[in-house]
Amino acid sequence: MNRRVLVSPSLLSSDFGRLSEEVRAVEAAGADWIHVDVMDGRFVPNITLGPVIVQAIRRSATRPLDVHLMIVEPEKYVDAFAEAGADILTVHVEACTHLHRVLQQIRHAGAKPAVVLNPATPLSAVEEVLGEVEMVLLMSVNPGFGGQVFIERTVDRVRRLRAMMDARGLTTDIQVDGGINAETARRVVEAGATVLVAGSYVFGSKDYAAAIRSLRP
Numbered sequence: 342m343n344r345r346v347l348v349s350p351s352l353l354s355s356d357f358g359r360l361s362e363e364v365r366a367v368e369a370a371g372a373d374w375i376h377v378d379v380m381d382g383r384f385v386p387n388i389t390l391g392p393v394i395v396q397a398i399r400r401s402a403t404r405p406l407d408v409h410l411m412i413v414e415p416e417k418y419v420d421a422f423a424e425a426g427a428d429i430l431t432v433h434v435e436a437c438t439h440l441h442r443v444l445q446q447i448r449h450a451g452a453k454p455a456v457v458l459n460p461a462t463p464l465s466a467v468e469e470v471l472g473e474v475e476m477v478l479l480m481s482v483n484p485g486f487g488g489q490v491f492i493e494r495t496v497d498r499v500r501r502l503r504a505m506m507d508a509r510g511l512t513t514d515i516q517v518d519g520g521i522n523a524e525t526a527r528r529v530v531e532a533g534a535t536v537l538v539a540g541s542y543v544f545g546s547k548d549y550a551a552a553i554r555s556l557r558p
């Protein structure tokens with residue numbers, strides 16, 4: 342099936358001193374969603390931002406906010422992020438003791454639940470919740486930093502996850518995050534990905550619109 346591919350630029354590589362301008366610029370350049378990376382210094386070795394900044398981004402953005410929670414005990418914070426304006430809340434399977442409950446909590450808070458796997462986590466970890474999520478994110482780098490090199494094995498993981506979904510009659514989005522550029526985008530889309538996160542590739546380019554265009558099939 343040919344599906345529209347969405348591009349979600351990651352603000353992690355944007356100029357945080359000009360955050361609202363950067364949000365407006367990528368939206369004008371054709372971004373479908375805005376990807377917001379939340380890091381707590383515990384789940385990943387880096388710290389970024391919390392609900393207050395998401396609220397500020399919400400005021401500048403017209404597109405859905407795709408909020409990637411790289412935090413331990415996400416159940417403590419999903420309500421605050423939903424309240425701040427997150428449209429999609431993605432939690433790491435590795436950070437959830439009660440994954441099913443957290444996904445229900447996200448839906449109850451009014452956001453779309455999504456789940457994310459680190460590169461070393463088997464796909465079987467999400468098998469039992471495939472019917473509960475709007476999207477599965479496959480990390481194609483180890484989470485924590487922008488600008489890393491794409492892990493090749495991800496292409497095969499996307500293909501196998503798409504087959505798992507097809508076998509269940511599901512058309513759930515598959516998002517890929519990390520090391521996405523025009524070349525890796527083409528390969529993961531061919532394997533079945535439908536949402537591409539790109540940070541350094543978009544914000545590191547002189548022409549955001551051309552960069553975003555080059556990611557679409």
Ligand SMILES: O=C(CO)[C@@H](O)[C@H](O)COP(=O)(O)O
Nearest residue numbers: 484485487488519520540541
């Ligand atoms: O979640 C993360 C990193 O943990 C990402 O969303 C990065 O921000 C992607 O950056 P690039 O690899 O595209 O530069």
Ligand SMILES: [Co+2]
Nearest residue numbers: 378409518538
């Ligand atoms: Co991310």
